Amino acid sequence: MKFSTRVCLNLSRRAGPGKARMGTATHITPGAGMAMPPCFNIKNAQITRLNVPQPTPSPVHATNPQATMPPGYKAEVAQLNVFQIPDRVTGTAGDKALGKALVDAWRRDGIIQIAMSNKQRQLWEDAKAASRRFFKKPHAEKAACVDSQSYSGYIASGEEVTDGIADYSEIFTITKDLDMAEPRVRAKWPCHGPCPWPDIEMKEPMTQYNESLGVEGEKLLQLAEFGLGVAPGSLTRYTQDGWHHTRVLRFPPRNATNGKGKEGRGIGSHTDYGLLVISAQDDVGGLFIRRPSQEEKFANWEKSAAGLKEDEDGWVYVPPVAGTHTVILGDMMQYLTRNYLTATPHKVGLNTRERFAFAYFHEPSFQAVLEPLQGGCGGKASQLSSNDTEGVHYGTHFTNMFIRNYPDRITTHRLMAEDRYSLLSRPELRTIGALPTLA
Numbered sequence: 248m249k250f251s252t253r254v255c256l257n258l259s260r261r262a263g264p265g266k267a268r269m270g271t272a273t274h275i276t277p278g279a280g281m282a283m284p285p286c287f288n289i290k291n292a293q294i295t296r297l298n299v300p301q302p303t304p305s306p307v308h309a310t311n312p313q314a315t316m317p318p319g320y321k322a323e324v325a326q327l328n329v330f331q332i333p334d335r336v337t338g339t340a341g342d343k344a345l346g347k348a349l350v351d352a353w354r355r356d357g358i359i360q361i362a363m364s365n366k367q368r369q370l371w372e373d374a375k376a377a378s379r380r381f382f383k384k385p386h387a388e389k390a391a392c393v394d395s396q397s398y399s400g401y402i403a404s405g406e407e408v409t410d411g412i413a414d415y416s417e418i419f420t421i422t423k424d425l426d427m428a429e430p431r432v433r434a435k436w437p438c439h440g441p442c443p444w445p446d447i448e449m450k451e452p453m454t455q456y457n458e459s460l461g462v463e464g465e466k467l468l469q470l471a472e473f474g475l476g477v478a479p480g481s482l483t484r485y486t487q488d489g490w491h492h493t494r495v496l497r498f499p500p501r502n503a504t505n506g507k508g509k510e511g512r513g514i515g516s517h518t519d520y521g522l523l524v525i526s527a528q529d530d531v532g533g534l535f536i537r538r539p540s541q542e543e544k545f546a547n548w549e550k551s552a553a554g555l556k557e558d559e560d561g562w563v564y565v566p567p568v569a570g571t572h573t574v575i576l577g578d579m580m581q582y583l584t585r586n587y588l589t590a591t592p593h594k595v596g597l598n599t600r601e602r603f604a605f606a607y608f609h610e611p612s613f614q615a616v617l618e619p620l621q622g623g624c625g626g627k628a629s630q631l632s633s634n635d636t637e638g639v640h641y642g643t644h645f646t647n648m649f650i651r652n653y654p655d656r657i658t659t660h661r662l663m664a665e666d667r668y669s670l671l672s673r674p675e676l677r678t679i680g681a682l683p684t685l686a
């Protein structure tokens with residue numbers, strides 16, 4: 248069987264692996280015309296004393312955040328602190344206090360909000376302009392952006408399925424962009440291959456924005472290590488050559504869909520699969536999350552959490568705040584911390600206007616075999632399931648997710664036809680493990 252690297256066919260489906268839940272916000276109401284984001288409340292005072300830089304001023308998108316909530320949804324409205332992340336994390340007292348504040352906020356709210364630097368803000372504007380340009384292209388041109396070896400490329404509205412229902416999101420996925428001569432591509436590693444960029448106008452700004460988020464993701468992991476009380480490197484050892492990837496997203500207005508999904512639903516409830524999800528949204532509004540809860544248990548790497556509590560109460564709406572990224576947690580963070588930090592269930596509703604967003608996934612290496620952290624976590628990490636003795640191979644978790652999400656995509660057919668899946672158990676695909684003893 249022959250495969251071209253680019254084809255004009257895309258039948259992807261997101262059948263399932265988990266998504267679901269949300270966080271709480273903290274509590275300063277931004278006033279109309281306020282120049283600073285609603286930042287630093289109680290913890291703030293403490294952070295300021297420790298010389299953590301203040302956030303750059305950025306206006307909130309809406310003077311009434313509630314007003315941006317998609318119609319037909321009922322949820323509490325989050326009012327999140329905006330944390331300022333330093334240019335470098337070196338282990339100062341300020342870094343340690345900030346790490347603790349971030350971990351506390353994730354445990355309480357399931358989500359944090361961080362200020363973009365001026366540079367990042369420019370990169371986000373450029374990436375957003377490129378996204379708008381791309382999604383305006385004729386369908387055939389977008390649909391040609393598919394690759395038979397990687398899961399990078401275009402997914403039309405209604406093609407991805409979460410928990411059995413089509414999502415209305417239109418997506419361009421960017422995984423590690425590896426050319427055909429790259430040894431892992433030549434060795435036919437699952438999911439490894441080129442990104443089928445439509446043009447340089449898309450490639451350049453997206454690549455630059457993603458690289459900047461990669462730096463942010465590493466700093467957040469370093470800070471999280473302090474906050475968790477584990478040895479430096481306990482998390483970042485897994486992200487050498489991390490399998491970071493991005494979903495560039497467009498959501499149609501609720502009254503202009505193609506009828507394949509469910510009225511008003513953008514993406515169904517799910518958790519994402521790696522360490523951190525750093526997101527930016529425009530001023531339209533659509534994201535909901537669930538706060539961590541003792542009552543809501545899930546382990547998406549074992550059993551799909553897709554659809555979790557989707558139509559139940561308890562959701563928190565995350566209104567757009569200009570000049571900020573939000574950061575939620577993925578399955579591997581939950582696994583590593585044995586439920587001390589839990590993956591954040593979330594979902595997206597359709598609004599009256601089209602909405603553009605980015606979700607950047609800061610991930611372990613494809614080759615990483617993760618094992619739960621030893622120590623730290625305030626001594627409160629819990630038992631994982633009894634069959635957890637071998638750790639989790641991230642590359643297998645990722646491949647399983649994408650096969651399940653896109654069973655009809657050319658990439659899945661080729662992976663199966665060439666028996667690439669069996670390579671996942673080879674030692675050369677499992678070269679990054681946990682240190683024998685940590686902390």
Ligand SMILES: O=C(O)CCC(=O)C(=O)O
Pocket residue numbers: 494496514519526528534593594595604605606
């Ligand atoms: O649109 C958003 O804000 C989030 C998108 C999302 O959850 C995803 O792409 O997995």
Ligand SMILES: [Fe+2]
Pocket residue numbers: 266517518519593606
């Ligand atoms: Fe997500």
